[in-house]
Amino acid sequence: MNRLALFAFAAACAALSTSAAAQFAKPEDAVKYRQSAMFMQSQHFGRIAAMANGRVPYDQASAVANAEVVAMVSQLPWSGAYGPGTEGGKAKAEIWKEPAKFKEHSDKLVAETAKLLATAKTGNLEALKAAVGSVGGTCKSCHDSFRRE
Numbered sequence: 001m002n003r004l005a006l007f008a009f010a011a012a013c014a015a016l017s018t019s020a021a022a023q024f025a026k027p028e029d030a031v032k033y034r035q036s037a038m039f040m041q042s043q044h045f046g047r048i049a050a051m052a053n054g055r056v057p058y059d060q061a062s063a064v065a066n067a068e069v070v071a072m073v074s075q076l077p078w079s080g081a082y083g084p085g086t087e088g089g090k091a092k093a094e095i096w097k098e099p100a101k102f103k104e105h106s107d108k109l110v111a112e113t114a115k116l117l118a119t120a121k122t123g124n125l126e127a128l129k130a131a132v133g134s135v136g137g138t139c140k141s142c143h144d145s146f147r148r149e
Contacts, residue, residue: 082096
């Protein structure tokens with residue numbers, strides 16, 4: 001993905017996320033939005049994990065490009081897409097019962113994906129493997145607490 005396209009995509013997503021709550025006319029729209037963000041994030045993270053696990057050849061440019069998407073998309077669903085009245089999908093009710101705990105998890109994901117991006121930029125595959133493990137652990141921890149399978 002070239003830098004201009006990535007920048008345009010990031011700008012569009014940022015503009016959309018700032019008023020996300022106002023955009024959801026129906027609760028199911030919020031559910032679709034957050035599920036779409038999580039799906040997209042998992043697809044790009046999976047590409048990095050495949051490199052870290054040796055399933056595909058390591059390519060620093062690809063790792064960075066995918067980490068940029070993961071870091072940006074990790075910021076999207078928290079504003080409005082989990083607001084009051086948006087229950088549903090695979091989200092457990094605990095999200096709305098324990099909002100402070102859920103926010104801790106979402107903040108940790110944003111922080112870990114930013115570290116993943118910084119690590120991808122170094123070109124150090126061993127460090128990337130550790131960062132992938134940290135992000136994966138963060139995802140699992142949140143899913144264990146807040147996601148129905």
